[in-house]
Amino acid sequence: MGTFAYSARDKSGHIQKGNVFAGDRAAASASLAAKGLTPILVKEVAPAKAGGGGLAAKFGAKVSMQDKVIFTRQFATMINAGVPIAQSLNILREQSESKKLKTVVAEVAKQVEGGATLANAMAPHPDVFPAIYVNMVKAGEQGGILDQVLERLATQQEKDAYIVSKLKSAMIYPGVVTTATVSAFFFLMTVIVPKLGSIFESLGASLPIYTRIMLAISHFMVHEWYVLIGGVVVVAVAGVRWHGTAGGKHTIDALLLKAPIFGPIVMKVNVARFARTFGSLMASGISVLDAINATASALSNGMYREELAIVAQQVKNGKPMSEHIKNSKIFPAIVGQMLAVGEETGQMDVVLLKLADFYEKEVDSVVAGLTSIIEPILIIVLGGMVGFIVISVFGPISDINNAVGN
Numbered sequence: 001m002g003t004f005a006y007s008a009r010d011k012s013g014h015i016q017k018g019n020v021f022a023g024d025r026a027a028a029s030a031s032l033a034a035k036g037l038t039p040i041l042v043k044e045v046a047p048a049k050a051g052g053g054g055l056a057a058k059f060g061a062k063v064s065m066q067d068k069v070i071f072t073r074q075f076a077t078m079i080n081a082g083v084p085i086a087q088s089l090n091i092l093r094e095q096s097e098s099k100k101l102k103t104v105v106a107e108v109a110k111q112v113e114g115g116a117t118l119a120n121a122m123a124p125h126p127d128v129f130p131a132i133y134v135n136m137v138k139a140g141e142q143g144g145i146l147d148q149v150l151e152r153l154a155t156q157q158e159k160d161a162y163i164v165s166k167l168k169s170a171m172i173y174p175g176v177v178t179t180a181t182v183s184a185f186f187f188l189m190t191v192i193v194p195k196l197g198s199i200f201e202s203l204g205a206s207l208p209i210y211t212r213i214m215l216a217i218s219h220f221m222v223h224e225w226y227v228l229i230g231g232v233v234v235v236a237v238a239g240v241r242w243h244g245t246a247g248g249k250h251t252i253d254a255l256l257l258k259a260p261i262f263g264p265i266v267m268k269v270n271v272a273r274f275a276r277t278f279g280s281l282m283a284s285g286i287s288v289l290d291a292i293n294a295t296a297s298a299l300s301n302g303m304y305r306e307e308l309a310i311v312a313q314q315v316k317n318g319k320p321m322s323e324h325i326k327n328s329k330i331f332p333a334i335v336g337q338m339l340a341v342g343e344e345t346g347q348m349d350v351v352l353l354k355l356a357d358f359y360e361k362e363v364d365s366v367v368a369g370l371t372s373i374i375e376p377i378l379i380i381v382l383g384g385m386v387g388f389i390v391i392s393v394f395g396p397i398s399d400i401n402n403a404v405g406n
Contacts, residue, residue: 004028004044008037019123031290063128065161067098069154076150086112104128117141132294139284152280159276163363170370181382188389193218196393207396214392253302265366270304272359279352289315303330
C-alpha cells in the first residue's frame with residue numbers, strides 16, 4: 001500500500017485534492033472513481049519526501065506494537081475527554097518512551113497545528129501509521145467518532161500482538177530442541193566419530209556399510225567443512241533472492257497453506273486478521289472497496305491478498321463480496337456464509353468481528369497444541385540421528401569383541 005496525492009473532479013464539477021491509500025496508481029484511481037470522483041492527477045507520495053522520520057527513522061528504529069497500543073489507547077481517552085488533537089499529541093509525545101514515536105508524533109502534531117487533518121498528517125509515516133490506521137482515523141474524523149475508532153484500532157493491535165506472541169512462544173521449545181540436536185550431532189560427528197574411526201582403522205576391522213557411511217560423513221564435515229559452509233551460504237542467498245521474486249513469494253505462500261502442521265495455522269491466522277481488520281474498517285464507516293484494499297495489505301500470506309484483489313474487482317462490477325469468498329479454496333466455508341449473512345442484514349461489521357473472535361480462539365487452541373504435535377516428531381528425529389551413530393559405532397565394536405573372543 002502506498003500514499004497517493006490526487007486532484008479529482010466531483011460530480012458538481014469542483015476540484016478536490018487530497019491523499020488516497022492504495023496498492024498502486026491504478027488502484028488509487030479506481031478508489032477515487034468508486035467515490036464518484038474523476039481523477040485528474042494521481043501521484044505517489046514518497047515517504048522520505050513527505051516528511052522523514054528524523055534521526056530515529058534514518059537509523060531504522062522501529063516502534064513496538066506495545067508502544068503503538070499504549071499511544072492509541074491513551075489518544076482515544078484524551079479525545080473522548082475533549083482534549084484538542086494537537087494538544088493530545090504533544091502530551092503523548094512527552095510521555096512516550098520510544099524515540100522513534102516521539103519524533104513521528106512531533107511531526108504529526110506540527111502538521112495538525114498547521115491545519116492538516118490528523119489522517120493526512122499521519123499518512124507520510126507508514127512505518128508507524130500504516131494505511132489501515134490512517135484510513136480508520138480518516139473515517140473517524142469524517143464521522144465525528146475519532147475516539148471510538150481509536151479504541152477499535154487499539155483493540156485490533158492488541159489482538160494482532162497477542163497472536164504473534166502466541167506463535168513466537170510456541171516456537172521457542174522446538175527451536176531450542178532443534179538447536180541442541182543439531183549441535184550434538186555436529187559435536188559427535190566432528191569430535192567423537194573421527195577418534196573412533198582411527199581406532200577402527202588401526203585394528204584393520206572390516207566395517208559394515210552403515211559405519212562406512214557414517215565415517216564418510218564425518219570425514220567430509222571435518223576436512224571439507226568449507227564446502228559445506230559455502231554450500232549453505234549459496235543455498236541461503238539463492239533462497240532469499242528467489243523469495244524476493246513474485247514467483248518465489250507465490251510458491252512459498254501456496255506451500256505454507258498446504259503444509260501438514262503449519263498450513264491450518266497460517267489459514268486461521270490470516271482469516272482471523274482478515275475478519276478483525278475488515279470488520280473494524282466497516283464499523284468505522286469506510287466503503288467496502290477501500291476496506292477490502294486496506295485489509296489485503298494487512299494479511300501476511302500472498303494467496304489471501306490475491307483472493308481479495310479478485311473480490312475487489314467483483315465488488316466494482318456490482319457483485320456481492322460473499323459470492324467469490326464462498327467458492328474460494330483458501331477461505332473456510334463459514335467465512336463466505338457469514339459474509340452473506342452480514343450483507344443481507346446490513347450488519348457486516350458485527351458478523352465479521354464475531355467471526356474474528358471465533359478464529360482467534362481457534363488460533364489459540366491450535367498454537368497451544370503445537371508443541372505436543374512437534375515434540376514427538378523432534379524426538380523421533382533426534383532418536384534416529386543418535387541411533388544411527390550408536391549402531392554404526394557399536395556394530396563394529398561388537399564384531400571386534402567376537403573376533404577376539406574366538
